[in-house]
Amino acid sequence: MGGHHHADVLVDPARRRRANMILWILLAPIGVLALVATIVLWPSGGLAKSPLGDIFGTANGAELSTGTVTRTVSEVCPSTEGLDQVGGKELQCQISYIAPAEGGASFALEVPPETTQSRPLKAEDKIKYLDMSHTSDSSAPYVFVDFVRSTPLVLLGLAYVAVVCLVARWRGLRALAGLVGGLYFIIGFMVPALLEGKSPTLVGLTTATVVMFAALYFAHGFSARTSTALLGTLFGLGVTAVIAVWATDAAALTGATDDSALTLSTVVPDLSLSGLLLCGLLIAGMGVLNDVTITQSSAVWELAELAPHSSAKQLFTAGMRIGRDHIASTVYTIAFAYAGAALPILVLVSLYDRPLLDSLTTGQMAEEVIRILVGSIGLVLAIPVTTAIAVAVVKATGSGAKPSGRRSLGTPDDGEATHPGHGREIEVGAAPPLNI
Incomplete structure (x- = not known):
């Protein structure tokens, strides 16, 4: 028009x-x-910075380390090994072999069943583990802690930023x-x-x-x-x-x-x-x-x-x-x-x-x-x-005036569609939005 x-x-x-x-x-x-x-x-800053201390500091010499899974096999659980000698029964579980990030020989790590049932460890997975091999507790020298999720989180974060900036x-x-x-x-x-x-x-x-x-x-x-x-x-x-x-x-x-x-x-x-x-x-x-x-x-x-x-x-x-x-x-x-x-x-x-x-x-x-x-x-x-x-x-x-020929929003009757432009008058070619 x-x-x-x-x-x-x-x-x-x-x-x-x-x-x-x-x-x-x-x-x-x-x-x-x-x-x-x-x-x-x-x-005021009066509270101690870390009142709980290190969550993994359960024993002197224990260290939180990272490593890479090289393979996962089903073997006798180290925690039940030898139980058959006293009337017990050895159990099979998933054992993952870990290559420490800082280097050194690979070692076997028993992974909790609640983890393997949901997400078994696979080759090339990065994990965190507690190294207790230098402590007095020799029954479990290595304890699984969690997966290392830095890479997927960073990739998702970058994708989110890119999508938001591209669109908005x-x-x-x-x-x-x-x-x-x-x-x-x-x-x-x-x-x-x-x-x-x-x-x-x-x-x-x-x-x-x-x-x-x-x-x-x-x-x-x-x-x-x-x-x-x-x-x-x-x-x-x-x-x-x-x-x-x-x-x-x-x-x-x-x-x-x-x-x-x-x-x-x-x-x-x-x-x-x-x-x-x-x-x-x-x-x-x-x-x-x-x-x-x-x-x-x-x-x-x-x-x-x-x-x-x-x-x-x-x-x-x-x-x-x-x-x-x-x-x-x-x-x-x-x-x-x-x-x-x-x-x-x-x-x-x-x-x-x-x-x-x-x-x-x-x-x-x-x-x-x-x-x-x-x-x-x-x-x-x-x-x-x-x-x-x-x-x-x-x-x-706004001006508040209503000159002849101008159209305005009308209230549609019951049953009419309510999407813009249908059931109410709208001026064609109205002014572009103004930032006020």
Whole structure:
């Protein structure tokens, strides 16, 4: 269609500045509070660097070494050799011959059956083993520890970076840099602060807020749509924190459901395991909230660019049609992600002769269920709030007039298709998206 004029939405400089000012008036106090909280909660460094010591330092002279598998055969297990002389029975097991990385003669290594059943050792596999040949314990001079996984992990990491940068280009590279910075902040601030007994709720909220401020603006730039997504994300985090605090107390979640938690309670008695669980809920929900809010904010902007003279109600209705699809897909994405992570627990629970409801209310299962429910509630509520904020900002920066001949988004009748361009009027040749 020739001769059309570009839509004048989002081009009024005065109204654009006013909308950005309003957003910063809302965001600036939150950012200042997060900065102050970071300073107040910053770990003092008083905790011993390695209170547990070396995990493999069980005997003087024991060393963690690496080697390469040359071959694997089925032989008499060295641990049962000679038992037939006292009425026992020698057992066959998988024996791998290892060439030490530092050189020297190969040696036989008995691999635990739980490892060989899942992933037998093959020639050229790199492994870690505990060399106890120089200790007083001669019954097991070499003990299998784990596989060396450096090469596949590095290759996958490089492939991930290449794919992200190839598809998303500079924005993808900025997002990766934000991810690295966020992880560094979590390890450098959140973990030591928790170990020193700081409030897990405050530490979790502070960490999530600082990371979201930095990651969103760094990856998506300083714009009104990014600020809108950030407001929606912070709202979702607040809702998640409130519900998580209530749920962990109401469901009497102790966090002491595995060996790692019990070790922490012994080594770091000031650490609250239930608080650690709550903090984990906030960090887990942070990434998903960021995803849905930035997408929802961008969707409203694109709708406004296509139909710049739609009313606020029409924009919100159209945005929520997209939001409801996003809710439907993301909710089961969260559920399946947690179910996949908790699959060993699910399989173990299924082996007990107990009712399903009774199994779901055990400590470990209840933690997973509450993670799903709390994260989903915060996510679902963040979508309409983000949509409403985005519509308000778009209308505050647009012209608001509706000249004759301009088309706008219409609400389709029940039963009509709701994909863009069908069931509602859209101006053809609308203005390209503007970054405001």
